[in-house]
Amino acid sequence: MHLEFSEKAKNDPNCEIRLGEASWDSSKKSVKYTWFDINGKATRGGEFPVEALPQMLDFAIRKGYIKLY
Secondary structure, X not given: OEEEEEEEOOOOXXXXXXXXXXOOOOOOEEEEEEEEOOOOOEXXXXXXXXXXXXXXXXXXXXXXXXXXX
């Protein structure tokens, strides 16, 4: 992902919600739930806490990535 925006995750202040250009297709946008290893490097996986989903959607809407119709 080419990072464009990030904010602290409300469910865990040691994690971030990130928005940016998708790594698999530069014409697509993506969202990631990011946590950090003991060295402070960003790590992430295919799963994220379901509690983070509302914030992920809200963040994407606020930044214009998606719209509610």
